[in-house]
Amino acid sequence: MPQIASLQPHPDRLLPADPETRAIARRLYDAVRESPIISPHGHVDPRLLAENLSFSDPASLLVTPDHYVTRMLHANGVPLQELGVGQDRLTEAQSRRAWRHLCSHWPAFRGTPVRYWFDSELSDIFGVTRRPSEDNADFIYDQIAACLTKDEFRPRALFEQFGIEVLATTDDPADDLSAHEALAADPTWNARVIPTFRPDRYLEPAQAGWNDNVTLLGEVSGIDxxxxxxxxxxxxxxxxxxxxxxxxxADHSHLDFRAEPLPDNEAARIYRAARSGRAREAEATAFRRHMLLEMARMSAEDGLVMTLHPGVHRNHHTPTFERFGVDTGHDIPVQVELTRALQPLLERYGTHPGFHLVLFTLDETVFSREIAPLSGFYPSVYAGAPWWFLDAPEAIRRYRSAVTETAGFGRTSGFIDDTRAFCSIPARHDMSRRLDSGYLAHLVAEHRIDEDEATETAIQLVADNPRNVFKL
Structure with missing residues (x-):
């Protein structure tokens, strides 16, 4: 009889291998492991918490909404429709089929952050003790499905169990924010769930639907x-x-970081042309770059933190986009440049009191070359945490090394989970805390800082940085 592979995440996972350094890292990690989670940028639907309905099934919770998972399975030959992508509520048969695909392709996730998150989720939240496989897929599915029928596995109960203090969602400017209103008005709910202003589709005249979006913007704002x-x-x-x-x-993602001013009369001319469908592509690009500068002006005036994460070729595979829509796993990073691109913006607002600009990237070559030097001079600029394709252990270690030597620890944003997969939030933050504890432990072991300083810094990265940077 074949031996059943157990699922038992090691207590020292991701900590340094050297025994002396690992001992230091353990102490640092112990200082932050139970700290509340501050999540200033993510994509969890606030209606999940406002309605607090039981999760319907394991696949809809853990597989279908997570493009980290679906893109890897798709790359290994599983059609997206088999994973429930682009579908409404899954039947039990559909959910089981998606779950079986995950378990039968479990080896594909070895060495990826997805595997780390899943190990933690399955073990810590649902008590799974067997490593997923094709043979035990239904057994694990039934175990998780049984959990989801209990009140302690409803969204609000899990939110409290995860220790989340603040959760920021990502919201369309036309959203009425009724879910946020309901949570704020609920006397039984004490945690903060706050919206984030995401205006991208209102700033890109070249995108399909821009005209309709602007019309909607006028309707909801009551302004002509x-x-x-x-x-x-x-x-x-x-x-x-x-x-x-x-x-x-306010959160912004475009193809590049470039912010270039237009004279007001030229911006008005391009706007009129775009509204009548006559704007050329070059004009639409110029307008978008001008509007990024306008967004910075507004942030300097109203105090909303401006976060930028350009450098993504969206919807790389047109047939997939046409069938399944956006955020379905085929956005691909591209090379970016910041120093010249952001100079017009930083000339105006880089030293403006109260203006905060957080720079994220999928191009890690700019961490030490551009982002760290910018955040090491401008009081408004902060180095955003590695995210998306860079939220893997080695990339996070490279980020910490690349940025710290120029900008220190205080000019970094704190960890960003950036997830739609609700149950992965604690696993992602735990991974960051372990990695930062390991990095700080090396500094202590090399006698570059003392352990009391390392402990203070570990706490700063988890609590102080995100609160200060995102004005929480």
């Missing part, structure tokens, strides 16, 4: 957007609405 002046006023009004509902940041 016939001309450029009204359009700017509508964006400003919606930002105020978000601030009134607890928002502390």
């Amino acid at each position: 957007v016939t001309d450029y002046t009204g359009y700017i006023a509508a964006l400003e009004g919606r930002r105020r609405y978000f601030i009134d509902h607890g928002a502390t940041s």
Whole structure:
């Protein structure tokens, strides 16, 4: 009879292998392991917590919404429709089929951060003790499905179990934020779930649907957007609405970091051309770059933290996009440049009191070359944590080494989980805490800092940095 492989995450996982350094890292990790989770950038749907309904099935919770998972399975020959992507509520047969695909392809995730997160989720949340495989897929499915019928596995109960203090969602400027209102008004709910202003699709005239989006913006803001002046006023009004509902940041993702001003009359001309469908691609790009500068101006005035994470070729595979839509696993990183691209923005607002600009990238070559030097000079600029394709252990270690020597620890954002997969939040933050404890332990072992300083810094990275950077 074949031996059953156990699932038992090692207590020292990700900590340094050297015994002396590992002992230091353990002490540092113990100082932060139970600290509350502050999640200032993510994509969990706030309705999940407002409605607090039981999760329907294991696949809909752990597989289908997580493009980290679905893209890897797709790369190994599993069609996205087999994983429930682009579908409404899954039947039990559909959910089991998706779960079986995950378990039968478990070896594909070896060495990836997804494997680390899944090991933690399955073991710590659902008590799974067997390593997933094709043979035990249904057994594990039934174990998780049984958990999901219990009140302690509803979203709010898990939120409290995870120790989340603040959770920021990502929201469309036209959203009425009713889920956030419901949570804020609920006397039984004490945690902070705050919206984030994400205006990308209102700033890109070249994108399909831009005109309809701008019309909607005018309707929800109650401002006439016939001309450029009204359009700017509508964006400003919606930002105020978000601030009134607890928002502390505005999030931006475009193809590049470039911010270039246009004269007001030229911006107004391009806006009119775009609204009538006559704007050329070059004009649309110029308008978007101008609007990024306008977004910085608004952040300097209203105080919303500006986060930038360009450098993504969205929807790389057109047939997949046409069938399944956005955020389905085929966004691919591209090379970026920041120093010249952001100079017009930083000339204006880089030393503006209260302006915070957090720079994220999928191109790690710019960590030491551009982001660290920028955050090491401008009081407004912070080096955003590695995220998305870079939120893996080795990439996080490279980030910490590349940024710290120029900008120190205090000019970094704190960890960003950036996830739609609700149950992966504690595993992702735990991974970051272990890695930072290991990095700090090496500094102590090399007698570059003392252990009391390392402990203070570990706490700073988990608690102080995200609170300060994101004005929480």
